[in-house]
Amino acid sequence: MSARFAALAPLAPLALALAACAPTAATPGSPTGLAAGQAEWPRQCGDEDDWDKPGPPFRIHGNAYYVGTCGIAAILVTGDQGHVLIDGGSHGGAPIIARNVETLGFRLSDIKLLLHSHEHFDHVAGLAELQRRSGARLLASERAAPVLASGKAATDDPQADGIDTFPAARVDGQVTPGEPVVLGNLSLMPVATPGHTPGALSWQWRSCDGPDCRSIVYSDSLSPISGDGYRFSDHPDVVAGFRSGLARLAALDCDILLTPHPAASHMRGRLAGGSLVDRSACANYAAGIEARLDKRLAEEAQ
Ligand SMILES: [Zn+2]
Numbered sequence: 001m002s003a004r005f006a007a008l009a010p011l012a013p014l015a016l017a018l019a020a021c022a023p024t025a026a027t028p029g030s031p032t033g034l035a036a037g038q039a040e041w042p043r044q045c046g047d048e049d050d051w052d053k054p055g056p057p058f059r060i061h062g063n064a065y066y067v068g069t070c071g072i073a074a075i076l077v078t079g080d081q082g083h084v085l086i087d088g089g090s091h092g093g094a095p096i097i098a099r100n101v102e103t104l105g106f107r108l109s110d111i112k113l114l115l116h117s118h119e120h121f122d123h124v125a126g127l128a129e130l131q132r133r134s135g136a137r138l139l140a141s142e143r144a145a146p147v148l149a150s151g152k153a154a155t156d157d158p159q160a161d162g163i164d165t166f167p168a169a170r171v172d173g174q175v176t177p178g179e180p181v182v183l184g185n186l187s188l189m190p191v192a193t194p195g196h197t198p199g200a201l202s203w204q205w206r207s208c209d210g211p212d213c214r215s216i217v218y219s220d221s222l223s224p225i226s227g228d229g230y231r232f233s234d235h236p237d238v239v240a241g242f243r244s245g246l247a248r249l250a251a252l253d254c255d256i257l258l259t260p261h262p263a264a265s266h267m268r269g270r271l272a273g274g275s276l277v278d279r280s281a282c283a284n285y286a287a288g289i290e291a292r293l294d295k296r297l298a299e300e301a302q
Pocket residue numbers: 120122123221260261
């Protein structure tokens with residue numbers, strides 16, 4: 001990250017003006033431009049996807065930044081009335097995320113909204129600390145809200161049996177799928193994608209580098225896994241909701257796919273290859289998850 005950009009980044013209009021004439025994030029191999037951060041991430045993280053291993057922050061596209069660890073994503077979207085942070089990492093992830101935000105030149109106190117993917121400790125345990133440090137409001141889906149407010153998984157969560165608890169956060173408002181979350185010039189669309197957890201959300205928004213606008217999708221994990229004794233086939237309503245979410249995900253306008261576990265969408269390989277853009281990524285990701293769900297149901301039927 002160049003010092004010039006880091007120094008000016010909190011001033012949104014200036015940052016946007018700079019971004020328009022700075023090297024684009026997709027430019028591979030630039031030694032000092034924003035793409036350097038993209039190239040640095042696979043170098044520093046290597047093959048490890050340790051949840052609490054620090055990785056360098058980088059600009060994804062336009063006003064969207066990766067501020068997570070090597071193993072767990074956290075996404076910062078910056079705007080003229082403050083910033084949005086999606087996910088807060090695991091127990092040890094919050095300080096890493098906070099440092100990454102500041103390394104990019106942004107202030108924690110300018111984060112005004114905290115959002116989530118799914119309500120498991122590896123993605124939301126850090127939200128309480130990030131809320132304390134930033135003062136941001138935390139918005140949650142109807143089903144995730146009591147989980148985030150208590151630190152305990154829902155009893156109907158497929159992994160309820162044995163999953164870790166986490167620090168409770170203060171839930172300040174509710175997210176309704178299909179109704180955009182708006183902050184200043186930012187508008188992020190929540191998409192209901194239950195299945196991995198009851199309250200899981202995916203997010204879609206557009207980020208622009210000058211005239212180069214991309215549709216970014218932060219899709220939930222959606223892994224059809226469970227604790228011992230849980231059978232998806234015992235819950236046809238859960239399976240139906242799971243499939244509906246996958247259909248919504250596959251149909252999204254999607255230039256850049258991001259996932260809470262970066263490895264699930266091959267982020268390392270895409271960064272090493274010099275571009276995160278793949279117009280078919282969301283449809284392919286949804287198809288892959290649906291195949292896993294079908295396989296799981298077939299196994300349960302045996
Ligand atoms: Zn996870």
